[in-house]
Amino acid sequence: MNRERRIFPDPETACEALAQDFVTTVARALEKAARFTVALAGGVTPARFYRLLAQAPYRERLAWERLHVFFGDERFVPPDHPDSNYRMARETLLDHVPIPAANVHPMPTQGLTLPAAAQRYETHLLECFAGPPQLDWVLLGLGEDGHTASLFPGFEPPPEVWVAAVASAPKPPPQRLTLTYRTFNQARQAVFLATGPGKAEIVARVFTRPELNLPAQRIVPREQLSWYLDEAASAHLST
Numbered sequence: 001m002n003r004e005r006r007i008f009p010d011p012e013t014a015c016e017a018l019a020q021d022f023v024t025t026v027a028r029a030l031e032k033a034a035r036f037t038v039a040l041a042g043g044v045t046p047a048r049f050y051r052l053l054a055q056a057p058y059r060e061r062l063a064w065e066r067l068h069v070f071f072g073d074e075r076f077v078p079p080d081h082p083d084s085n086y087r088m089a090r091e092t093l094l095d096h097v098p099i100p101a102a103n104v105h106p107m108p109t110q111g112l113t114l115p116a117a118a119q120r121y122e123t124h125l126l127e128c129f130a131g132p133p134q135l136d137w138v139l140l141g142l143g144e145d146g147h148t149a150s151l152f153p154g155f156e157p158p159p160e161v162w163v164a165a166v167a168s169a170p171k172p173p174p175q176r177l178t179l180t181y182r183t184f185n186q187a188r189q190a191v192f193l194a195t196g197p198g199k200a201e202i203v204a205r206v207f208t209r210p211e212l213n214l215p216a217q218r219i220v221p222r223e224q225l226s227w228y229l230d231e232a233a234s235a236h237l238s239t
């Protein structure tokens with residue numbers, strides 16, 4: 001498994017590089033495969049990257065009809081709720097690109113209990129992949145407590161589960177759905193995007209304190225683990 005850490009002057013250049021690399025990765029993979037599967041992150045940080053993908057030149061360079069978009073985690077709120085990760089991805093990206101509706105796979109958040117929703121998405125993933133989900137590319141964020149997706153410190157999803165229900169997350173909203181370590185670690189490539197001074201302390205802990213075993217430190221995909229940081233987020237790293 002390859003690891004890389006790249007530091008850019010600011011969030012704009014980090015997201016530009018990520019968008020360029022994403023386009024290249026997708027194009028190369030589609031030379032050998034019929035489709036490319038991704039899981040998107042939520043929160044605030046990736047919105048800039050999503051907006052870039054929805055614009056020239058990236059929008060025209062992606063084979064949207066061959067992309068399948070899943071979600072790494074979701075807040076258990078209606079899809080039009082301000083906290084919804086799906087809403088954010090739709091408004092910044094999915095509503096602006098020619099991706100077929102059938103290729104977008106939001107986590108269910110309505111008409112089901114939280115555990116039933118986790119089970120439903122897990123079943124959906126297993127069907128889409130005709131077996132254990134092996135996502136091609138997953139985007140991940142980093143919370144200031146070391147959480148990623150909705151895997152928070154102290155929360156241990158059952159090891160056999162691909163999608164977990166989180167009933168009491170320390171960050172609101174408390175009810176969430178998340179892919180598990182098992183799922184992320186079956187992905188081919190995982191990419192963390194962390195920018196801004198608010199991430200500097202936790203970025204330093206992730207890279208210098210392996211004994212903490214933070215959720216973000218437990219992501220070990222099969223082929224490639226990449227970190228895209230800006231100078232503010234990497235300010236406490238000695239490089």
Ligand SMILES: O=C1O[C@H](COP(=O)(O)O)[C@@H](O)[C@H](O)[C@H]1O
Binds near residue numbers: 043045073074
């Ligand atoms: O709650 C969440 O937080 C993390 C980090 O979000 P950010 O706003 O600090 O970028 C995010 O990766 C996750 O998808 C989200 O549900």
